[in-house]
Amino acid sequence: MFEVKILLVHCKSSIGNELSHPKLEHLGLGYLASVLRQHGYEVMILDAHLLGFSAKETVEKILQEEYGLIGFTIFSTNLECTMQVISLLRSHGARTHIALGGYFPTFLYKELFTHYSGFDSIVRGEAEYAFLELAKKIENSQDWRRIQNIAYLEDGKIITNPMRPLIHDLDELPFPSRDTLPDLIKAGNPVISVSPSRGCYMNCSFCSIISFYGLSDGAKWRERSPENIVDEIELLLNSEIAKEHSIDYIWFAVDEFIGHKKNGKTHAQRIAEEILKRRLNFRFEIACRADRVEEELFEPLFEAGLRSVYMGVESFVQNQLDSFNKNCTVGDNERAIDILEDLGIDYTLGTIVFSPETTFEEFKANQEAIRQIGYRHVTVPLARLKLFKGTSLEREMRQSEGSRGFSRQSYLSNRQLRYDLESLTESQFDKIYDYEFSDLQAAKLWEILSTCRESNEELVAAIIELHTNQLIDGVTFWKLVFLVRDALALYVDEAIGAVQDDIDSQQVIEKHFERFQRSKKELRQFRTFLESAEPETEIFYFTLNEQKILYDNRTAQLPVIPGLEKEIAEKEYRKRGDILTIG
Template structure:
């Protein structure tokens, strides 16, 4: 049986129901294997693995380095408990974690989970590669840029590592898990860019990238098309989920880039369906018409609110009319729409809440329930590193820590309404799922 020097692990997550590829680990694996480092990707949520079975494999294989990703803040507690279990089972090697959340909360994580040796701060590919080469060679790793660690009880944060300027220079992600992903979800994932040009107060993507370099970078059309071709021909992929936080990138040259990408897909006769994510001010009838011709079937649209005062508070830099216009264009093109929407936030008043409810009702009337997906009782999340988190802490609204947070609403009555509606909605949803089964419109775009 092949022995591996490095395990890259997507840890347990009871909240992770969707079966996606973990592109972060796939990119890191590509960098490691480029330098002949034997690497194994273990995706616990994807394979529905028992954590103890993975720990048994760790004890058997004895990798010198384990990298654990924490892709979502609300699953971080489970991930850290998993790390503690690895240590309790007797593992003596190096454990490193990374992700957007650990980048902002490395000090808190290292405090509550001393079983971790290092936290990768920022993009992980080059930093983790350097760490792996040092650890595997039994060399001192404490001067590596882009890591945080505790040294004799003292927190150390090394120099920041700049972002990779040229995304085309990166090897394509490894596709170890793609066969099972296609079986379970029906689609492969891709990234054509990193970051976002927006400045939304509740989003951690912009603050994550901007502290290390450009907040938004893109791959060339040629580089993207080449990876699509490999997926299409080698893996027989016919459904793609473009996992970019911001697929379009705004008007001008970014608009032209996406238009050219659609043209290339059409010209090469690739019969694919795909899904994207974008802001409402990116939605243009001409551009999205050719995207649909190229195979666009579903759009995750960052609408967020139907109240102008809330949009301004969120720093969305759009008008309610822009939200409506975008929905109408996508509806006219007969596309499936997953609408990002934040019904409640700590400062919302009854007028704003009423505007949100009215907006949702009008959106359902316009599009219909068959092609519109949204979560009607969502609330603003104070994610680590965001302006929202900082604002809540300054005003004394933030309760707990980043692993288990809550907050108070300015209006206690609205807080009561949120708690009640959230509980009732989840109860009804669970009952429907149990007795009638669930029907997710987000899978209807997939080519069978």
């Protein structure tokens, strides 16, 4: 082993709830660790987010050892926590070289160097070999400032080095380290993550993936060989920890599972064939574009174990899809959903119903489509487009007039994009790149519904806690979540009515807040009942979002709710692999 001990850290994030943002392994850190270990380095991974550590607890853990190099992965949602950790480390006298990495610092390196201190370098783009070279330079006390992909400060000036080419053959990488899998199991999410490819071949205007990989020479979508992917899966499924905890669910952590055109389809087919050839018995989940869902491809994927698909459909309004540069149609979205439902494959949808150009009529059309599908299928209901640096939309909106007619004065708060990172808190992050809505009715809708969405997700978080503490079973959990999510239709109707009838926004928000407080109170009472009731005798009645609910503690079930039983059974089947009789 080398003398330089290395620590890789993922600080606690502030993101949604565990239903919309489940805790998973951080494969980026896993790959960094495996490459470093392949070259003889002693590496530790500290996933403080997975462990639920505060900034103070994270610092206390780090200070238990001495490290020659510490790498922090940065997201918009853990920026402040990470910077607090770094500041505390320096105040305790830590002189270790600290490097940052990830999408966020890749694009905002100038802002980070301008407004924060305590770190030495930023590794931009694909990081495995740049970080390895950094470790070697530090180990040998050599100058690291000319390493490709590195950004740093020199005499008050920000220096950015050229970018190295992307890794051409992903099969050359060792399988990622699985240090945090035991912690993930303890956190109640026994899911193994596998990365079958990297990048994306499309260029959606709101997405920074193509820009991230576009900083370096090389193909923007690269795949591992099907044999290499399934080798890793087979190794994982046969591991002691997987057998001990009966882990049989794989999440393919990938931006786009089905690659470009015919080659991408063939790659997905070969993965299914390889799984079936080896007779591996597990279930898995993928993410893909709606226009890549084809029955002839998804039938063998289903046979191989595919049980859930995430699709970023974004909108059911063609004008919005065109403005996002999605290069697909509303018909593509609808056909994909029909195919998945016919095959019995569960699905969740990513949608963006609020964006700078959203009109009142477009919002109504979108909500009608989502209502037909069911809000339960949407990961983040009533989502507003976030304008991130590195996206084509951000670049376009920074110009006085964009190619699609964006006007800085029309859309941007204070007539300019905000880059002020000083005194930033995570709840304020959306305002770094803020914009105003061009449609005043859409602006009013957002004012009302953003409050409703936040309180609704707080109720979901309370239900998740009931399930995490084993106070309710999986069937009851999903029924309650669906009730809360489907209640969004009521809030949307109220908001639309307020806009049409010119009712004061605050009046609608206050009405919802009163309803939310009642639901919150009754959920607390429900929890008290679950913790103290006698199972043989107790029945509990409560109200959740204006809906009367009976819970029979003798059978641990809610009453039958028409229209939900089949989907709940499928959810449970996907999770547990057995068939439930409901109602």
